[in-house]
Amino acid sequence: MRATSRTPSGLRLCTAAGLAGSLLLAGACASTPPAPTRSLDSARTAVTNAEKAEAGRYAAVELGEAREKLASADSAVVAKNMVGAERLADQARVEAELASARTEMAKAVAVNKEMALGGDALNEEMQRAGDKQ
């Protein structure tokens, strides 16, 4: 801007026209994509699935992040920022999927731990019973 202000008036006109053109282009970009409903729906489904899988208990951070991203995506739709909305929706979806995946992992690990403890306890108990003999 500082560069253009120093240029002669004829050039200033040219620059103005160029700026107008780029504004037009930007406007065209912004209005072209409709609301990313598919991404938003996927994200909502993913968040719901994560909630059902008890992600609130096992992957609370990821679930919170997914909800936040989804809310941001909705805000972006309201602000007509559809590109941003789609990205945020996609991010919300993968974040929710990650929440589900980590929930499953945490559950599986917990089950194993319990089994290992159970096995150890059984072994120990039997050992003790054996010693008593």
Place this chain on the structure above:
Amino acid sequence: MNKAISRMTFSGTALGAAAVASLVLAGCATAPLAPPGAAEVRTKLTSLQSDPNLAERAPAAIKDAETAVRTAEQPVSKRDAALGAHRVYMADRKVEIATARASTRYAEDQRAKLGDERDRARLEARTREADAARDDANAARGDAEAAQASADSANREADELKLQIDALQAEATDRGLVLTLGDVLFATGKSDVKVGSASNLNKLVAFLNKYPDRTVQIEGHTDNVGSEDSNQGLSQRRAESVKAYLVQQGIPASRLTATGMGETQPLADNDSQTGRQQNRRVVAVIDNPAPATAAAK
């Protein structure tokens, strides 16, 4: 870009504008790099793919992550920094998802192993239980054998006692073993133990030595020859005489009681010589076993 070219043809002196446009073009053209963070995501994915426990366990998710990382690695212009950051974010989460899925699968596979281990532990436990039960059974059998042995021993003792009793020619009654010391012990009117009859008494001594917990009541009896009073005294003296003999043989006096019964309990008719001889007698009643003997059984 069209806009820049049209501007350049618009005026040859539009140097400033051209400079700006070329700057913009250069910005677009000069070595667009992979967005920041892409390399880190690649590293993360590589580490997942080279983890022997995880690499093979979530092929679909890992393939998905690979695609996302490749997309994230595509160079983007500075203008598209937001897109680059978005792709990196997506790739990173997909790598994390793949890692979580592979880890879940790994845990499940481990579980099968844990289950096997637990089964083995159970089996061992059962084996131990069975062994213990067998040992118990053996011990019980041992106990039974011991009990049998004890019973055998008790039986032997009983047999022995029976032999002894038979030897004494004693009669088992409610009062105990009644041993009638032959009527040949004493001459009529005498209380001295006849020489020769001691062998019968000696059997009693042997018996009492063998069963030291038994006590004996010695009862003297007479025929009806002479007065009742004198017979009472005589029977008492005879009983005392037998007692004295037993004490002399080493039986403690505390185990012996001597009682004179007089002529009150004849065994046979006093009218005949044989009957009177049977009535002149001393009876040793050996008390039934003390509780100690019963407890031993």
